[in-house]
Amino acid sequence: MNSTKNIAVLGGDARYLEMVKNMSKSDHIHIELVGFDQLKQGFSGARQIDIEDLDLSKLDAIILPIPGTNEEGYIETVFSDKKIQITAEWLKKLPKHCLVFSGIATNHLQDIVKEANLSLFPLMNRNDVAIYNSIPTVEGTIMIAIQNTDFTIHSSKVIVLGLGRVGMSVASKFAALGADVYVGSRSKEDIARATEMGLTGFHMGELSAYTAKCNILINTVPAMVVTDKVIQPMPSNALIIDLASKPGGTDFDYAEKRGIKALHSLGLPGMVAPKTAGEILGHVIEQIIYEEHLGEE
Missing domain, CATH: 3.40.50.720 (NAD(P)-binding Rossmann-like Domain)
Structure with a gap:
């Protein structure tokens, strides 16, 4: 990547900690964590932030938890008691080039991403x-x-x-x-x-x-x-x-x-090997971001 990519990680489980740890090592990625306020450890290249303080206009990708959203738009926040809801109106504030990642794509998530005219990448559907x-x-x-x-x-x-x-x-x-x-x-x-x-x-x-x-x-x-x-x-x-x-x-x-x-x-990968599972997700997400944004450099 020739320029820094701004990524917001919204919620997630133990796999996401390893994913963030690996992705934050890159000089070309800046990560903001939402829904991790109970997490004591920090990561260089990543900062914890409330969803209201995100500068949506500058985001190149958002990463939702593996289950995506429920049918009301709420996401899983293992490391926070705060409820976070993703709506079509919120997604519409993101740049059109912003990529949306999740593990699976619920009907609600597919609908609101489509309404916002963004690209959704359900990672668990990928062969790799x-x-x-x-x-x-x-x-x-x-x-x-x-x-x-x-x-x-x-x-x-x-x-x-x-x-x-x-x-x-x-x-x-x-x-x-x-x-x-x-x-x-x-x-x-x-x-x-x-x-x-x-x-x-x-x-x-x-x-x-x-x-x-x-x-x-x-x-x-x-x-x-x-x-x-x-x-x-x-x-x-x-x-x-x-x-x-x-x-x-x-x-x-x-x-x-x-x-x-x-x-x-x-969910055996996340249960028995969250470190490996997180590394896999981070590697694939970085690869997709690079491929999708390659033409913009």
């Missing part, structure tokens, strides 16, 4: 972020599996549903730990890929035929695929780990009735 995040996600999944079972991963029968960015990483790492891994998918290409990886691929429609001997079932598919018929044959000491976004793909009520532990494990 998802691939980077698959690393701490897998490590967190392994941790959950170890903490919630009384048997080793080695030699256990593990079913992974979906062979996307997270599913592929989960399947390969559990196989590397010595598990007998089965991969369920509706895609012929994914089933072929699973076979190429030395795993057992099968069509999702046959899932219930594989669960009778399943020790750990890991779902990455954001649709109801782990149904009562799938859960019913499972051993009582089996574990279900659902990594899919809300509401998940598991019949949690039936699993509870059946006496099988089923965990909806969301």
